[in-house]
Amino acid sequence: MSIPKSQKQWLVQGTDKGIDGLVRQDNVPIPEVGENEVLVRLRGASLNYRDLIIPRGMYPFPLDLPVVPASDGAGEVVAVGSKVTRWKKGSRVTTLFNQGHQFGPMTEAASKSGLGGVLDGTLRQYGTFNENGLVKTPDNLSDIEAATLPCAAVTSWNALYGIKPLKPGQTVLVQGTGGVSLFALQFAKAAGARVIATTSSKAKADKLKQLGADHIINYVEDTKWGETARKLTPGGVGCDHVIEVGGAATMTQSLVATKYEGIISIIGFLGGAKPKDSILEALNRVVTIRGVYVGSREQMEDMCAAIEANDIKPVVDGQEFTLDKVREAYDYMWDKKHFGKVGIRID
Structure with missing residues (x-):
């Protein structure tokens, strides 16, 4: 897969304008890949209540704005850093909510590593992540189904x-x-x-x-x-x-x-x-x-194994949105028109 020079993404610029602080950006440079990082071509994302309240200034946990919103995403690895051992090109992966929460109890440091809050999230076409900030996508799930897992599941x-x-x-x-x-x-x-x-x-x-x-x-x-x-x-x-x-x-x-x-x-x-x-x-x-503040990579890997073993299919709302229609997806969920997770297809 050829990697372009730029991409589309969304950005929460601040909380002083409410939902209008969520803006779309075009022609944003693709992030560079560090030696312990991978570049993921994101194919699906999903929204959580957290994403709706961050631009409204209602989120009680750490933020570092401006930030690319949303913690939940899935796709495929398209480039790997020189020291990466967990993944290779073509690996199907799903994001970990708190990138620093690898195993054991939550720590203060790990609580400050949330995607879409402190670190750039998944409402974009490409993202770089530390190799330990991803888990293997369950084989029985599509990318949009897998993208519902990192937070709620x-x-x-x-x-x-x-x-x-x-x-x-x-x-x-x-x-x-x-x-x-x-x-x-x-x-x-x-x-x-x-x-x-x-x-x-x-x-x-x-x-x-x-x-x-x-x-x-x-x-x-x-x-x-x-x-x-x-x-x-x-x-x-x-x-x-x-x-x-x-x-x-x-x-x-x-x-x-x-x-x-x-x-x-x-x-x-x-x-x-x-x-x-x-x-x-x-x-x-x-x-x-x-x-409960989400969970660790170890817990997510155990969960994904159970999802595969029991062929559990996430409940995804029938209304699917595209990356261009993220604002509409936010409004749809805020108005409580959904049942299950709101999925976003990233073309």
Whole structure:
């Protein structure tokens, strides 16, 4: 493959103009390849809620603007540095969210290595990455499917396997139909677990059922859904894992739903970040409340092996966008018109 001299990309210039700080650029030089780096021809990308709030100044983690947005991408290696040993030309690869998080617990240094936040991300045609900042793309996935994995999927995997690994027969509660929750549903079912899902929409409830959810609770109709979820577990003891994405709006019910010694993994704060419950509720309920910031390369490699072994297919929204239509993709997701991950084809 001949490598051009320039490319198209998007850039978050700052946060003072809101979404208008996201701009398209043409004829940007292709980045040079260092001795420990590879050049990837990106073929697919996907969006996360994080990408939508960065230009709006709502993201609470480290940023270094201006930056090429989006952490999630996949493609093929087209050039390798002189000291690279992990990859060769033609290797199909998928990006690692935090480039510095290789294995073990998250560190402060690793938290400052996020693609699309501190380091240039994937909404471009070509990108250079350290050879350790990529993983092998699962053989059963297309590039756009693989591009849904780095943030939401790894976060779900870390939540379920990070400190107290999920076991067959246990119960997982997932909230809503965002990327993290849908991946958690799929991983839990593949592991032989029971899944309780919450939603406010009958149409989405039908889709959750198709994905294998054992029980679905409409949280608008049932405001005490935490108690309902607890009663749906064997013996009424509560859920082993809760994937918490609502924040202040849902934490009270999550605490009710969780069993003694269960795990609540806090992923997001869609319903607000100001807590209504005292941290002492963790003691009163005898639960572990854990913040999850994606996961390591080691965890992502384990996850990708499970995806291949179980032929898990990410849920990708039916509306696909191109690199030229990234702004439309942002608006589409912000307006909550999607179900599953929003994919972007990079020609």
